[in-house]
Amino acid sequence: MKHGQDSIRTFEALFREYYPRLYYYALDWVEEEEAAKDIVSELFGDIWSQYDRWRPDNRRAYLTRAVRNRCLNYLKHKAVERDTLGKYLDEKRTLVGTDLQEQEELMKRVRGIMDGLPERTRFVVEQCYLEGRKYSELAEQLDTTPGMIHKHISKALAIFREALEVKRIKKGTDKPLGES
Amino acid sequence: MQEHMKDIDELSDDERRLAHLVRMSHRREAATPPDVDKAWNDFRRSHVAPSSPRRGYSVGHLVVAALAGAAAMLAVVWLLRPSFPGGEKTDASAFVALQHRPAQPQIRLEKDDSTLDLTTADSISFRAPAAPVVASQAAPQQPVRTQRLSTPRGMDFKVILPDGSEVWLNAESTIEFPSAFRDGLRQVRLKGEAYFRVARNEEAPFVVSTDRMNVRVLGTSFNMRNYEHEAPHVALVDGKVEVLSPDGTQPDATLQPGQEAWLDESGTLRMGEADTYAVTQWVKGFFYFHDEPLVDVLRELGRWYNYGVVFHNREAIHQHVHFSALRNEGIEVAVESLNRLRHVYIRIEGNDLAVY
Numbered sequence: 001m002k003h004g005q006d007s008i009r010t011f012e013a014l015f016r017e018y019y020p021r022l023y024y025y026a027l028d029w030v031e032e033e034e035a036a037k038d039i040v041s042e043l044f045g046d047i048w049s050q051y052d053r054w055r056p057d058n059r060r061a062y063l064t065r066a067v068r069n070r071c072l073n074y075l076k077h078k079a080v081e082r083d084t085l086g087k088y089l090d091e092k093r094t095l096v097g098t099d100l101q102e103q104e105e106l107m108k109r110v111r112g113i114m115d116g117l118p119e120r121t122r123f124v125v126e127q128c129y130l131e132g133r134k135y136s137e138l139a140e141q142l143d144t145t146p147g148m149i150h151k152h153i154s155k156a157l158a159i160f161r162e163a164l165e166v167k168r169i170k171k172g173t174d175k176p177l178g179e180s
Numbered sequence: 181m182q183e184h185m186k187d188i189d190e191l192s193d194d195e196r197r198l199a200h201l202v203r204m205s206h207r208r209e210a211a212t213p214p215d216v217d218k219a220w221n222d223f224r225r226s227h228v229a230p231s232s233p234r235r236g237y238s239v240g241h242l243v244v245a246a247l248a249g250a251a252a253m254l255a256v257v258w259l260l261r262p263s264f265p266g267g268e269k270t271d272a273s274a275f276v277a278l279q280h281r282p283a284q285p286q287i288r289l290e291k292d293d294s295t296l297d298l299t300t301a302d303s304i305s306f307r308a309p310a311a312p313v314v315a316s317q318a319a320p321q322q323p324v325r326t327q328r329l330s331t332p333r334g335m336d337f338k339v340i341l342p343d344g345s346e347v348w349l350n351a352e353s354t355i356e357f358p359s360a361f362r363d364g365l366r367q368v369r370l371k372g373e374a375y376f377r378v379a380r381n382e383e384a385p386f387v388v389s390t391d392r393m394n395v396r397v398l399g400t401s402f403n404m405r406n407y408e409h410e411a412p413h414v415a416l417v418d419g420k421v422e423v424l425s426p427d428g429t430q431p432d433a434t435l436q437p438g439q440e441a442w443l444d445e446s447g448t449l450r451m452g453e454a455d456t457y458a459v460t461q462w463v464k465g466f467f468y469f470h471d472e473p474l475v476d477v478l479r480e481l482g483r484w485y486n487y488g489v490v491f492h493n494r495e496a497i498h499q500h501v502h503f504s505a506l507r508n509e510g511i512e513v514a515v516e517s518l519n520r521l522r523h524v525y526i527r528i529e530g531n532d533l534a535v536y
Contacts, residue, residue, distance in 0.1 A: 015223065016216055023214040028204045033211050041223065048227050095200050110205040129199040130206055157198055 007051055014059070015044055022067050025103055028096045029071035030078075039070045064100040106164075113163050117156060124152040215498050275497060277409075278479045280488035280531035281352075287337050291327040291359070303338035304329075308360065324362060330354040331372075333486040336462070341368070344379040345386065348463045352407070352483050373405040375463045378419075392443055394424040396431065403459045410479070415440040415454035423449065462507070467514070469503045474524065477503050478533055485511040488532040496524040496535050 019040060026036035043066050047054055056062035075089060097103040114122060120142075127133040128149075135146040142149070289296040289304070298304060306327075329349065331337050337349045342360050349355055353372025361367075366386040378386045380399025387396045390406040393414070400419020406412040414423060416439055422431035423441045432449050433441050440454035461468035467484075469477050475497045478489045484507060491497050501521065505514045515526050515533065525536040 012220060012224075015220055019216050019219050020214040024208050024211070027207055027211055031203075031207060036211075037214070037219075041219065044223060045227055048223075091196065091200060095197060095204070106201075107205050107208055110201050111209070114202065114205065125198075125202060126206075129202045153195065157194060160198055160201070 011048060011051055018060075018063055019044070021100060021104065022063055024107075025064065025096075025100055026067050026071055028103060028107070029068065029092060030074055035074060039067060039074060043067060043070060060100055064098065068096075068098060109163065110160075113160055117159065121152045121156050124149055125156045128153065212495060213500075218498070275491040275494055277475050277489040277491060277497070278482040278487075280482075281333060281486060285332040285334055285486075287329070287331050287335055289327060289329050291325055298329075298337065299335070301337075303340070305340035306342050306357075306359070307340050307344050308342045325359045326356055327359060328354060328356045333483050341366075343381065343384075343386075346377040348375040350374060350405075350462055370404060370406060372407055373403070373462075375401070375403045375460060377401045389426065392426060393441075393449075394426055394428070396422045396424060402435075403456075405459075407479075407483075410476070411442045411444060413440065413442040415456055415459045417456045417460065425449075461504075465507050467503065467505045467507055469501065471500050471502065473497065474499045474501055474518075474535070477501060477518070478526075478535070481511065481514055482533055486531075487511065487528070489535070490529075490532050491535045493524060493536050499523060 022040045022043070023036050026039045027033065030036055030039065043063070072089065075092075076085070097106060114125070117125065124138060124142075127138050128135070135149040139146045139149050285299070287298040287301070289298055329337070329339055331349050331351055331353050333352050336351055339347050339349060339355065341347060341357055343366055345366070347355060347368075350373035353370070353374060355371075355374060356369040358367075361384065364384045366381070366384050367389065368387070369389050371390070374388075376386075376388065376397075378397050378399050378401070382398055385396050385398060387394060388404055390404075390412055392406065393412040395402070395404065395414050397419060400421055401417040402414055402419070402421055403417070404412075404414045414421065414435070416435040416437050418437045420437075421435050423433045423435065424431055433451055435441055435451070438454055438456060439451060440459075441449055441451045444450050455470060458468050458470050467477075467480060469480075475489070475491070481487070482489045501518070503514075503518065505517065511528065511533075515528060518524070518526055527534050527536065
């Protein structure tokens, strides 16, 4: 592929600006680092191959949409055997925004909410959702009852719902968390 | 992914969404941060110019370090984004970033045919006794001799040059300078790293030359670094310096205080904002790294304590860290505080720091 020095320079700037952001965005979708990297690199490869004709109205929107489509395709191919794929993808569609920046902000907010949770509640959330522990196991470890574990989870849900709802209502889009 | 999907199905819709969000956010944090320099270089190699890497000595655009991802905070050490390496590859499994040197630890001054051991001193002065800084009127029958001062690993040394300029020579470094500066030129050669406080003399520019980069100054303080397998690098604390290619006479860049310049691996000169605090901490007896790749941190430790550095865990090479320690403490203290990151495991194995 032959392009001039100028296009190499503008392309490098585009690459450097968006590669990391799109990588994280793809990671939200596909949940695997290697796949996220490949998807983003391939997209840039395809853009470069027709870079002299590449004139989107909104570069960020184009790139985000392209990554999103590629991720959805990847997930469909990857999980054909899964009978609940449709539901899973629907969920991801509602959770992973179509706007790059909004998604980045959402992730930052989630991080902030997690950091603000009471220590024990946060521990329970992390154990349940990151480590996949069962309520009963966790209750035993913490010398409490599964009911108490559930209380922590409910509390976390309430905190998240409130924190995220405010923002969504302001924007007037989408349902708040938990209103499915 | 399959495992996550399976247990997530057992949750209520509400909880499932929360779990998704928590996982997504955690994944962003736990993921190896993207190495955009490496990604771009890979991309360029495979898509843009497979056989002709960019060459030349043009002034590149500013490279501003951007911190991506949240940092896992610890007392003095935290993880930051990774960047680009440089070094020797031996075999497929381990990356040797630095080799142990069996050489005996000695600060040496070589001139003519003699060698002086200065190990027990901590500084030496060659300042000319009389006023003339550039000794054009100095006794002409006295030939100018080249003197070479070298430090081993683990020791630094201060030298005052004939013109009164002060030089702090870091470990494993060599400076060559004449017994007297003549002809309106003050020229020294440097290998390794040194911090210069150059005596002002508008008539006689002070030039530090290295094999890859020269700088020319009138009177300033700056840190210059030119170790093997690392990008040559100059950071200006105050005054003004000009950066030249080794064979150049016209400056390729002029630095203002707080700026730095370095040659990237393609030989392009790049400029950016310098962390002058960080680059001069060694003069005060500290290791200090902020947002630097682990490989650079360990090379510096290895160079100081004379250990080789071997990465068995290649992923860790470009991991950016924050790290500070006293240089007169033992290597164990430094290794222990790096291990507290729990991202890598560093072990002292014989003469090497082995990273797992």
